[in-house]
Amino acid sequence: MVSIRFIVFLLLLHIPCFSASPRLRRRNSSFAPKSYIISFFKRLFSSSSASASSNFNPVPPPPPTRSPSSSTRSLNLTADTHPCSACSQVFQSPHFLERHRSTTHLISELPDGDENVVRIIFKTGWPDPSRIPNIDRVLKIHNSPTITSRFEEHRERVKSRAAAAGRCAADGNELLRFHCTTFACGELESGVCGRVYCSLCGIIRSGFSPKMDGISTLPTGYAAHVSMPADIEEEFGFMNIRRAVLVCRVVAGRVGCEPWEVDKEDPGFDSVLGNNEEDEILVFNPRAVLPCFVITFDRCKP
Template structure:
């Protein structure tokens, strides 16, 4: 009789496990989670000069148990440092200062189309969305950038990587990752004003976990660069036409 453990044996054990656990499933119109995510996505687009983009499909990410464990372990480490008396800990002692953030990624496949639950071979297709869902975020100095709004995340991705995406002109699709983020202790960049300088920790203070850019209309942490990619857990993927 064929056993799942037998299938996991062999040189490609890690890849086979990823195929089982790191999959996505499409949320239907009747799903409460889908409605909530779509409302959050659309309401934070904040592009008054242009129509709100069209949502094509919303997918739920089924993270591997090991991925969830690493995320929770990082949260516990942040909370432990906060309980140790680190200045400015704030919410860190309660939940690690967890936030809901957006990260836009290029999509070069039909992820989730037609009820498909598999990820493409991101290594050969350069599909950033599938690569993140499969392998997590990769650290790039100064950190992994996340945004408080979907519109800012889209603009940032376009500015960095251009207009890559699945589909032709007029129906280009991109993937917006809705993520849980353990922000931990946040360092604010000093932008030259007395108020911001006072809010920013000095170089002599203890280490921080993320760095915030300037405040925006929607949030005081409109832009946030997370120093440890383990602190970011993709939970939903909004595939939309830009």
């Protein structure tokens, strides 16, 4: 085997080849600088020394063994973790994961094209365009699988009941309607809040309350906006109360035309017309209303 001294001797003989004239260096722009050459020599010497020293230790060390206990612990850690599909954050129980989703990923911004469509839907039917409030935000609601499945199951029951009675049951009389409510969590910057008096966040998180005699749904954004008094924002300004309009899918089912003769306990009807002149429909079952978008805007003009 060639000794290290002999390698050094050969390199010393070839050093003049690397110290070319300036004219030659200008012709060959890819010529390596001295610092690169020196580092190259160091790597060469270190590798030669390592190969030479390996002759004195011909038997490689055994590979490190992994204890079964560490492998078992890693498998248990993987089985006990629950990552969030939206942000990849990991939680140690399904309860914490569901709580994270219910407060963080239930609303999101809309792309510009989709947002403009929702704005147009809200402004359609406004009698005085100059009175339309300035829309602040349009947000998409990501309903939980539980709320969505309840809505779809209720729609199927309405269709089945209508078909059994010989009525048209193509889609359960599903309509696009509006509902006005209030919220008290600023501009919804941090997702859905947990305040008891924040009606909007409660609806987004858990759906409409079954304790209501009927859920008011209206045909236009204007009708929904004026269904709640404008002075409510002034009276509860100390609580930062604001109004918001929800764009909802509504399974109206069989609609009763006489409000004083139909109530939520009547099995023959799924909803009833309201007592006002805005074509209000009161829906009895909270599972029949699925909020899809929320619109927030400036305080109403006086």
